[in-house]
Amino acid sequence: MRLAPTADEELFARTVRAVLERRCAPREVRAGFARGRWAELAEIGVTGLLVPEEHGGLGLGAGALVAVAEEAGRACAPEPVVEAAVAATLLARVDADGRAREWLRALAVGAAVPAVRLAGPGTAPVAHAAHANFVLVADGDTLYGRSAAEAYIHPAPGVDPGRGLAYVDMSMSPDGLLAVRQEQAVTRAARLGAIGAAADLLGAARAMLDLTVRHARQRHQFGRPIGSYQAVKHQLADVLSAVEFAHPVVLRAAYSHEHGRPSAGRDAAMAKVFASDAADLAARSCLQVHGAIGYTQECDLVLWLRRVWALSAAWGDAAHHRAAIAADLLGPAPAPPCP
Amino acid sequence: MLAQVTDLIFSVTEEAFRREIRDWLARHVPSEPLPSMDTPDGFEAHRRWERHLYDARWAVVSWPAEYGGRGASLVEWLIFEEEYWRSGAPGRVSQNGIFLFAPAVFAYGTEEQKRRVLPPMAAGEEIWVQGWSEPEAGSDLAALRSRAVRDGRRGGWRLTGQKTWSSRGTYGHRMFGLFRTDARAERHHGLTYLMVDLAADGVTVRPIRQLGGEPGFAEVFLDDVFVPDADVLGEPGEGWRVAMSTTGDERGLSLRGPGRFLAAADRLVELYRRVSAGEEAGTDTPNAFRDAVVDAWMRAESYRLYTFRTVTRLGDGQRVGAQSSLNKVFWSELDLNLHATAQRLLGPWAETGGPWLDGYLFSLAGPIYAGTNEIQRNVIAERLLGLPKEPKGSNGEKGEKGEGR
Numbered sequence A: 001m002r003l004a005p006t007a008d009e010e011l012f013a014r015t016v017r018a019v020l021e022r023r024c025a026p027r028e029v030r031a032g033f034a035r036g037r038w039a040e041l042a043e044i045g046v047t048g049l050l051v052p053e054e055h056g057g058l059g060l061g062a063g064a065l066v067a068v069a070e071e072a073g074r075a076c077a078p079e080p081v082v083e084a085a086v087a088a089t090l091l092a093r094v095d096a097d098g099r100a101r102e103w104l105r106a107l108a109v110g111a112a113v114p115a116v117r118l119a120g121p122g123t124a125p126v127a128h129a130a131h132a133n134f135v136l137v138a139d140g141d142t143l144y145g146r147s148a149a150e151a152y153i154h155p156a157p158g159v160d161p162g163r164g165l166a167y168v169d170m171s172m173s174p175d176g177l178l179a180v181r182q183e184q185a186v187t188r189a190a191r192l193g194a195i196g197a198a199a200d201l202l203g204a205a206r207a208m209l210d211l212t213v214r215h216a217r218q219r220h221q222f223g224r225p226i227g228s229y230q231a232v233k234h235q236l237a238d239v240l241s242a243v244e245f246a247h248p249v250v251l252r253a254a255y256s257h258e259h260g261r262p263s264a265g266r267d268a269a270m271a272k273v274f275a276s277d278a279a280d281l282a283a284r285s286c287l288q289v290h291g292a293i294g295y296t297q298e299c300d301l302v303l304w305l306r307r308v309w310a311l312s313a314a315w316g317d318a319a320h321h322r323a324a325i326a327a328d329l330l331g332p333a334p335a336p337p338c339p
Numbered sequence B: 001m002l003a004q005v006t007d008l009i010f011s012v013t014e015e016a017f018r019r020e021i022r023d024w025l026a027r028h029v030p031s032e033p034l035p036s037m038d039t040p041d042g043f044e045a046h047r048r049w050e051r052h053l054y055d056a057r058w059a060v061v062s063w064p065a066e067y068g069g070r071g072a073s074l075v076e077w078l079i080f081e082e083e084y085w086r087s088g089a090p091g092r093v094s095q096n097g098i099f100l101f102a103p104a105v106f107a108y109g110t111e112e113q114k115r116r117v118l119p120p121m122a123a124g125e126e127i128w129v130q131g132w133s134e135p136e137a138g139s140d141l142a143a144l145r146s147r148a149v150r151d152g153r154r155g156g157w158r159l160t161g162q163k164t165w166s167s168r169g170t171y172g173h174r175m176f177g178l179f180r181t182d183a184r185a186e187r188h189h190g191l192t193y194l195m196v197d198l199a200a201d202g203v204t205v206r207p208i209r210q211l212g213g214e215p216g217f218a219e220v221f222l223d224d225v226f227v228p229d230a231d232v233l234g235e236p237g238e239g240w241r242v243a244m245s246t247t248g249d250e251r252g253l254s255l256r257g258p259g260r261f262l263a264a265a266d267r268l269v270e271l272y273r274r275v276s277a278g279e280e281a282g283t284d285t286p287n288a289f290r291d292a293v294v295d296a297w298m299r300a301e302s303y304r305l306y307t308f309r310t311v312t313r314l315g316d317g318q319r320v321g322a323q324s325s326l327n328k329v330f331w332s333e334l335d336l337n338l339h340a341t342a343q344r345l346l347g348p349w350a351e352t353g354g355p356w357l358d359g360y361l362f363s364l365a366g367p368i369y370a371g372t373n374e375i376q377r378n379v380i381a382e383r384l385l386g387l388p389k390e391p392k393g394s395n396g397e398k399g400e401k402g403e404g405r
């Protein structure tokens, strides 16, 4: 029995953190997606994390994605780290297709940026499509893919400008369209996306908490640091609790996913519920503790607030996943728990 | 070097351990629930059950064999708890002894004390009660006033004062507690950890009825009660350190392992199934409660996972420390949430009583005992987040409490 990130994952996370600390300061986050940073992330293996080794990637799994996505969330990196992992698992299934192989290789070296949407209404915009080189969209159990240059892409408004939301229409002609039926793979990939997003949300929640603790120690009112007041302390204690208790849930989901446990679907759903709820709580409490300065574009808190507002609903919001858990748990044959 | 991979599998030995305890419980758990341990008959019935557990070496699995245990690992301990509560076995009347006092005895007791105190405690022969709280010392434990003066002639201490809210104090045999042995020292200085025989001359016990109606705890008046030197745990004057050394590690893991909440969560799911099948007539449509049931169940699961994470940390040689405050807030709110959800599901039947109502009333105490949740949140904010302490003077430093019930 061992529930913890592995030494390799921790080392990898530290490497990613070092790069992002250097290349993804709040000022740079404000500037949005950066191809240079994507290339630098590629150099340390982030973009090809789940790309099979024969296509130039690291061939790692969900555990590694959790470690990396947490860092992306912590730094508020605008790059589609989770989408790259999801795209890699989908494309690896169809690597007999020339385009799939090409995209996999391009992903691994950071030459291509992916955008992916596996669920939700077909008319909804796709995150990262505004700066993507190729787009993957699932419709039911069919996966469609097209290079961005051959699709109609119109930027859409979004609460988090870093996400590069855009409407995508790839139905113009069958030429150049990847279309494969693969129901299981789409379900599995959506699970991976939920787990990655959950890790990202926890990283973002921790970053907001750090920022807010710093503020609460410095800001004085009534002659005392506001962080010495219990009404402030208890709010932040609850945020820490939510994050700390969500973390093992996310680690477990990655494990169940990688090991194909019968409860993998429920475990991933639970990870997203806990992470979305924790990050939503962090966003609200951290804004409250900042006071008016938190309600401005000048304060860096806004960067994470926007990320959480968007991401807590992406890859299935908490209500969606709760319903899925209810269907399994309260249904005729709940999956046996892991462990 | 060993590859430290994530591994959510119980080993062959652990699985065998699980089967062994499961089989034993299936054969021995009383088919009818015992009467409440807070009644005279129930107290004795629960002691007999502890004896039964002890004879089969299931009473204190994590203790070394020489004191009646099996030297079980932390994971085996968690497995024991899961199986124990799943089987519907009786509550542990000896719990404040075996879970809260024993760790201090192991850490600070002499060989003689360990041999004398631990086996009868584990066998349910001697039920220990915790004597920390006093009328003027609740959350602020260091404000305690009960004092002990030196009796050099007889070689011991004479105690005077009052303890209160001592769980099982009504029928229990012995009390462990903190006493002021240095009248000039203040707050957490000059305290001594003592063992008191509740049958000794000068002890008066006044039972106190709890919300549910039974005398689950008691006030203990001490009037010149003699305690021999052999019953001092650790050094005189070191009581605070002795008491605090074990609260951190023990608060979450041993007093309230995840097993009992998992069992309650499974029963809640069953209750939901019965209610939605129309077998139990609640007023509301069951669907309104679906999310509440799922949430309560998930919290129990997450407490289990968090515990495995903690066990992994301990195995890696890390210390848990103030993180146990996160544990305490989480399990107490989880327990309350589980039972409140069951009460809502039962609708008009909720008030008619039964195990869910009993459990609900008990869960209401969780945020109060073992250090109130407000105090725990202060600890979390100050020790884990590094927020500034409250200014001294207004309420001084706070003692960190770790009582169980």
Ligand SMILES: Cc1cc2nc3c(=O)[nH]c(=O)nc-3n(C[C@H](O)[C@H](O)[C@H](O)COP(=O)(O)OP(=O)(O)OC[C@H]3O[C@@H](n4cnc5c(N)ncnc54)[C@H](O)[C@@H]3O)c2cc1C
Residues within 6 Å of the ligand: A230, B096, B129, B130, B131, B132, B133, B134, B137, B138, B139, B140, B164, B165, B166, B167, B168, B217, B365, B368, B369, B370, B371, B372, B373, B374, B375, B378, B395, B398, B401, B403, B404, B405
């Ligand atoms: C069922 C049950 C069993 C118990 N069993 C035992 C036992 O066996 N042995 C034993 O010694 N004790 C026992 N206790 C007592 C328990 O330890 C105390 O109730 C607890 O420490 C709180 O003390 P108090 O009740 O005096 O409340 P108080 O300390 O008076 O607190 C009252 C309220 O004020 C809040 N408060 C106090 N100080 C602060 C602060 N600094 N900041 C914020 N809020 C604050 C508290 O959180 C609480 O909400 C038991 C209690 C219960 C309910």
